[in-house]
Amino acid sequence: MVSMRLDLREVRGPAHRVDRSFPASAFGPEEAFAVASPVELRLNVRKDGDKFSLLGRLVTTVRRDCCRCLEPFDVATELDIDVRYLPQQVNTGEGEHEISDDDLSIAFYRDDEIDLGGLVREQLHLAAPMKPLCDDACRGLCPVCGANRNDETCGCDTAWHDPRFAALRSLVRTPAVPGPQRKG
Template identity: 45%
Template sequence: MQTLRINVVGLLKEPAGGVRDHVIQVAGATVALMAEEARPLRDLTGEVRLLRSPRSIFARVRLATDFALDCRRCLEDAISPVKLEFDAEFFPSVDVVTGLAVVIPDDDLAFVIDHNHELDLAEAVRQELLLALPMYPLCDPDCEGLCPTCGANRNADPCDCDDSEPDPRMASLKGLFGASAGTDRPS
């Protein structure tokens, strides 16, 4: 299945307890549209199990992919594997037998199956993706970042810039050790 839309007309006609399993594979280019600045490195793949309940369809979603984000220190790629594991409930908007409109529960968390009986996982997946992506991506926990003087990437190119401008946190540490520690500033 190349999209996150699943036609559930057959499952809607079944009594509660009916189950369908679907294999999901969504192209990285499609995932990119949902993931803001994160860049998918491969397709989003996995599976979804749909379970008919008396009033709805429960979707149990298990998907994974890998993203590249900008490292917050050096701007190189920070690779982030993402696993999505969540359940969502989808309510029919029309009765599958009579074609009449169905009142959808007034619930912010409820998703709606459209009048063509298509269940669209895209919005639920988008919300989960944004929660799963790291807030502070780093290419490596020990990333040295960019030199504030010359802009060199210190991971690849340890430059010779004078780094004597004390970091304010270090300055206060030196204060703790007493004035005799002095400073690196040229006098």
């Protein structure tokens, strides 16, 4: 089994290169996606005392479900990573304080280890679209019969009819559309 932890004791100098590959099976199915191909992680780790800066790239393929037709589809994903890690004890402040934009790229480590699996999951969640679509032109599911309109055409009436007028609608006959009349 591949270790998904980065031992910070191995980072001896001010800069360290980390190239890791994790099998897709190392990541269980998440709520919003599944990892469909191996995850390639290339990081430059910079050390400044007990602070670490991770800069690099994450490359994988993610399988998502389309929010319109519910079909799974794969998305090639390449993400830039820029995260600063501080020791966990730095985060033990009491009271409330406002965070800045710079604080959003700060994470915490403990026991001289960084969980790279957690980093990958977090970055993939942050990159996930609110409404993933298999295609911008996806027609979705028929709200009446549930057919995938990308694959088949159904004859369902999808026009909205006010239910308050259903009784009246049954009383009124729709007139036939008259054809062109000839004057003769």
